Amino acid sequence: MKRASAKKPKQLPATSEWTFEAIDAYHTEIARVAANFHLDAYPAQIELITSEQMMDAYASVGMPVNYHHWSFGKHFLSTEKSYRRGQMGLAYEIVINSNPCIAYLMEENTLTMQALVIAHAAYGHNSFFKGNYLFRTWTNADAIIDYLVFARNYIAQCEERHGEEEVELLLDSCHALMNLGVDRYKRPPKLSLAKEKLRQAERTEYLQSQVNELWRTLPVHDTKPGKVAAPRFPPEPEENLLYFVEKHAPLLEPWQREVVRIVRKIAQYFFPQRQTQVMNEGWACFWHYTLLNTLYDEGLLADSFMLEFLQSHTNVVYQPSYNERWYSGINPYALGFAMWQDIKRICEDPTEEDRAWFPDIAGSDWRETFDFAMKNFKDESFVAQYLSPKVMRDFRMFAILDDEHEPKLRVSAIHDELGYRRVREILSDQYNLGSREPNIQVWNVDLRGDRSLTLRHQQYRKRPLGGNIDEVMKHMARLWGFTVRLESQHEDGSVELVQETRLEKRRGQSEN
Amino acid sequence: MTRIIDRRFDSKKKSAVNRQRFMRRFKQQIRRAVNEAIQDRSIRDLDNGEQITIPSKDLSEPQFQHGRGGIWEQVFSGNDQFASGDLINRPPSGGGGGRGQGKASNEGEGEDDFAFHLSREEFLDIFFDDLALPNLVRTQLARITDYKTQRAGFTSDGTPANINIVRSMRGALGRRLALGSPFSARLRELQKELEKVIEESGEDCEEALQLKDEIGRLRAKIDAIPFIDSFDLRYNNRIRVPKPTTQAVMFCVMDVSGSMDEEKKATAKRFFMLLYLFLTRTYEQIDVVFIRHHTVAKEVDEDEFFHSRESGGTVVSSALKLMHEVVTERYAQGSWNIYGAQASDGDNWDNDSPICRELLGAQILPWCQYFAYIEITPGEPQNLWREYEKLSGEHKNFAMQRIEEPADIYPVFRELFKKTLV
Numbered sequence: 001m002k003r004a005s006a007k008k009p010k011q012l013p014a015t016s017e018w019t020f021e022a023i024d025a026y027h028t029e030i031a032r033v034a035a036n037f038h039l040d041a042y043p044a045q046i047e048l049i050t051s052e053q054m055m056d057a058y059a060s061v062g063m064p065v066n067y068h069h070w071s072f073g074k075h076f077l078s079t080e081k082s083y084r085r086g087q088m089g090l091a092y093e094i095v096i097n098s099n100p101c102i103a104y105l106m107e108e109n110t111l112t113m114q115a116l117v118i119a120h121a122a123y124g125h126n127s128f129f130k131g132n133y134l135f136r137t138w139t140n141a142d143a144i145i146d147y148l149v150f151a152r153n154y155i156a157q158c159e160e161r162h163g164e165e166e167v168e169l170l171l172d173s174c175h176a177l178m179n180l181g182v183d184r185y186k187r188p189p190k191l192s193l194a195k196e197k198l199r200q201a202e203r204t205e206y207l208q209s210q211v212n213e214l215w216r217t218l219p220v221h222d223t224k225p226g227k228v229a230a231p232r233f234p235p236e237p238e239e240n241l242l243y244f245v246e247k248h249a250p251l252l253e254p255w256q257r258e259v260v261r262i263v264r265k266i267a268q269y270f271f272p273q274r275q276t277q278v279m280n281e282g283w284a285c286f287w288h289y290t291l292l293n294t295l296y297d298e299g300l301l302a303d304s305f306m307l308e309f310l311q312s313h314t315n316v317v318y319q320p321s322y323n324e325r326w327y328s329g330i331n332p333y334a335l336g337f338a339m340w341q342d343i344k345r346i347c348e349d350p351t352e353e354d355r356a357w358f359p360d361i362a363g364s365d366w367r368e369t370f371d372f373a374m375k376n377f378k379d380e381s382f383v384a385q386y387l388s389p390k391v392m393r394d395f396r397m398f399a400i401l402d403d404e405h406e407p408k409l410r411v412s413a414i415h416d417e418l419g420y421r422r423v424r425e426i427l428s429d430q431y432n433l434g435s436r437e438p439n440i441q442v443w444n445v446d447l448r449g450d451r452s453l454t455l456r457h458q459q460y461r462k463r464p465l466g467g468n469i470d471e472v473m474k475h476m477a478r479l480w481g482f483t484v485r486l487e488s489q490h491e492d493g494s495v496e497l498v499q500e501t502r503l504e505k506r507r508g509q510s511e512n
Numbered sequence: 513m514t515r516i517i518d519r520r521f522d523s524k525k526k527s528a529v530n531r532q533r534f535m536r537r538f539k540q541q542i543r544r545a546v547n548e549a550i551q552d553r554s555i556r557d558l559d560n561g562e563q564i565t566i567p568s569k570d571l572s573e574p575q576f577q578h579g580r581g582g583i584w585e586q587v588f589s590g591n592d593q594f595a596s597g598d599l600i601n602r603p604p605s606g607g608g609g610g611r612g613q614g615k616a617s618n619e620g621e622g623e624d625d626f627a628f629h630l631s632r633e634e635f636l637d638i639f640f641d642d643l644a645l646p647n648l649v650r651t652q653l654a655r656i657t658d659y660k661t662q663r664a665g666f667t668s669d670g671t672p673a674n675i676n677i678v679r680s681m682r683g684a685l686g687r688r689l690a691l692g693s694p695f696s697a698r699l700r701e702l703q704k705e706l707e708k709v710i711e712e713s714g715e716d717c718e719e720a721l722q723l724k725d726e727i728g729r730l731r732a733k734i735d736a737i738p739f740i741d742s743f744d745l746r747y748n749n750r751i752r753v754p755k756p757t758t759q760a761v762m763f764c765v766m767d768v769s770g771s772m773d774e775e776k777k778a779t780a781k782r783f784f785m786l787l788y789l790f791l792t793r794t795y796e797q798i799d800v801v802f803i804r805h806h807t808v809a810k811e812v813d814e815d816e817f818f819h820s821r822e823s824g825g826t827v828v829s830s831a832l833k834l835m836h837e838v839v840t841e842r843y844a845q846g847s848w849n850i851y852g853a854q855a856s857d858g859d860n861w862d863n864d865s866p867i868c869r870e871l872l873g874a875q876i877l878p879w880c881q882y883f884a885y886i887e888i889t890p891g892e893p894q895n896l897w898r899e900y901e902k903l904s905g906e907h908k909n910f911a912m913q914r915i916e917e918p919a920d921i922y923p924v925f926r927e928l929f930k931k932t933l934v
Contacts, residue, residue, distance in 0.1 A: 048516070048520055049520060059527045074571060076531060177577060462581070468622025
């Protein structure tokens with residue numbers, strides 16, 4: 001009855017060219033709807049950039065500031081090349097986990113795309129950054145930009161003082177070990193620019209004195225030599241190789257320790273992103289889809305807008321089949337989007353199967369369930385917890401076992417009653433860090449002898465180490481300053497020496 | 513509150529530093545690639561950058577990874593035929609056919625070369641690096657061959673033709689006003705007085721007559737100020753400024769007798785090309801004259817120069833004579849910088865070599881900015897070399913080098929043109 005008198009809401013502009021006013025109008029509406037859904041996000045800062053600036057941002061791993069290094073130049077060149085040749089489109093957006101959350105919009109995008117990106121990045125990703133426990137624990141959105149500025153200036157200073165080349169070699173070595181330069185289980189202290197600066201000098205002094213203590217040339221003699229087993233150092237294996245180098249490498253100069261620390265901190269900052277890709281992208285897709293559809297239902301969006309939006313949304317969440325040419329594994333956007341949609345469905349409209357599989361969430365309030373899931377999981381546990389038989393069926397998932405000792409591949413499970421749990425387990429394991437990257441830890445330092453360092457690789461499902469072991473070991477040896485060994489421990493417990501990189505470095509001598 | 517910021521006009525080229533770092537780091541590889549690229553170019557094709565390829569293994573960033581082997585169990589999508597427990601043949605090696613990310617991506621890269629585009633400037637910079645022609649800077653600064661005149665204000669002396677009338681008259685007017693002003697002030701006073709007197713006591717009173725007298729004298733004084741004086745004159749000032757010569761001509765002289773085989777010609781080509789490249793960095797316009805010779809010399813185009821084959825004996829002096837003719841005919845010394853480059857296998861008719869030396873020393877070198885001779889021969893120096901050697905002491909703008917194989921080209925070039933700035 002009210003209908004006749006209700007004012008028809010004014011439609012948002014539907015041109016394909018964007019203007020600042022139009023973006024602002026869209027943003028206001030999107031923000032309003034997001035607030036209705038109780039999406040908790042950092043304030044958004046939307047920045048419009050050119051494609052060239054987008055490539056710049058690509059090259060420095062998406063960060064607005066970063067220190068200089070040739071490898072960023074290399075990435076820029078290869079991005080530029082493929083972009084210019086049209087082999088690759090640039091991402092529509094880059095979003096930075098900071099407070100305020102910076103979302104880059106490319107000027108080439110149409111208005112529809114800009115709106116999509118605002119919903120996707122400035123509300124989807126942004127709220128994920130703010131809520132998810134990994135990001136809350138490992139990164140500090142308030143300080144990251146400041147820290148990057150500090151890092152860039154510090155490294156520039158080192159370059160002035162010690163020469164670009166020397167700093168570059170050091171950074172090369174650190175980059176080679178970057179993936180192994182993160183704490184996985186320890187909680188890191190928060191970064192803050194003021195504190196960093198204040199404590200940096202202090203730390204420098206202190207560290208150096210510690211190291212000297214550790215490597216005192218006159219060892220304290222045991223009263224009964226040979227009888228007591230030499231204490232191991234480190235007493236527990238250390239998973240963070242760069243941390244260990246920073247704290248214990250005997251020959252590093254104080255500034256070198258600081259550079260190692262910077263690389264390590266930045267690696268740590270990106271660590272959560274590697275572990276939450278499915279959740280994070282799925283979450284952002286879910287929200288741009290939901291927010292824009294809500295606006296459409298309210299009558300604010302034109303049909304032409306929706307058609308363009310749905311077309312690009314569909315492209316993003318498309319999952320090719322294993323036998324298609326462009327198949328490259330499970331698409332995290334597709335899987336994430338499907339899972340979040342599915343969780344909502346289970347909450348609102350559960351079937352018998354759902355009630356059996358998810359008794360605790362079937363029929364619950366979907367916003368609360370979403371919040372809980374978004375905040376407390378990473379890809380591995382998210383898949384293990386929430387992947388439903390329906391999604392497995394929709395994706396027609398099947399698992400293949402490739403054992404090098406078997407002549408043939410075996411289909412170990414498919415999307416059927418018998419296989420659901422197995423498929424889910426295997427998929428979850430694919431997102432497990434241990435299965436994605438080899439697990440290598442600092443095992444022992446020969447304190448009494450030649451100061452050599454032993455790394456130990458724990459084999460995962462009999463997979464040998466790959467990559468350029470030789471080169472990485474050289475980098476490790478350069479940082480450590482003495483011989484470095486790499487052992488591989490098989491699953492049966494036997495240990496095998498993979499590589500020994502000998503290095504006798506003296507202070508002031510540069511080694512290559 | 514939300515902010516929308518337009519960053520499009522912020523500094524671009526944020527990665528420029530990183531790009532430079534990259535170039536510096538892989539200078540060796542890039543330089544090698546540039547040198548290879550030269551081989552396929554015409555010596556005048558310099559307007560383009562170059563697609564450079566360097567082996568990607570050289571610039572890999574090593575990481576630990578899972579290697580092949582062991583057990584991999586992965587989930588795929590789009591099952592259309594499989595049931596639990598099915599056995600499948602391994603896909604042919606290469607990992608195609610839908611292997612998961614774990615392996616296929618490890619192999620996909622790796623072997624490929626890393627290709628990127630050098631701009632023309634970058635290309636040439638790498639090519640030249642720290643090269644410069646001898647005496648070049650000095651020559652450019654000292655040797656002024658052309659002037660142009662340009663205005664430079666006004667002067668107080670010059671030729672009548674250059675008198676600037678407006679300026680001169682303005683000066684004269686000012687002078688007249690200045691010199692006349694004490695008189696005119698007095699004149700005005702007297703006139704006022706006169707009017708008063710006439711009003712009071714009539715036209716012809718004593719006082720009025722006196723005043724009229726004085727007024728008349730003053731008028732005469734004012735009229736005596738010259739209308740124009742010699743120091744009022746202003747002349748347009750034109751000065752001559754040196755105009756650097758921006759054109760050069762490069763003579764490529766090559767022996768195409770039977771003893772010069774393709775390989776030697778290729779070597780010579782690279783040499784000419786290097787010279788040409790260098791000159792384009794210094795001059796706006798460059799003519800290239802190709803002169804080839806066996807027993808007779810002939811001016812030809814580039815294609816014929818490098819690709820046609822002649823045979824017979826060798827008379828080098830014929831080419832030098834031709835070069836001299838062309839110089840006097842077309843490239844009057846004033847406006848052209850002349851560079852000569854001669855390539856030969858050194859095999860010359862014995863009696864001719866001394867003639868060559870004389871020709872070169874007396875008629876060509878004095879005209880040339882620089883003349884370089886390279887002898888491409890694996891063996892002993894030939895007679896031409898020995899004759900030329902006598903010249904090299906006397907003329908600073910003459911250089912000679914021997915090249916034994918193509919690989920020597922680049923170092924030789926550097927040797928020839930290495931910086932000798934004074």
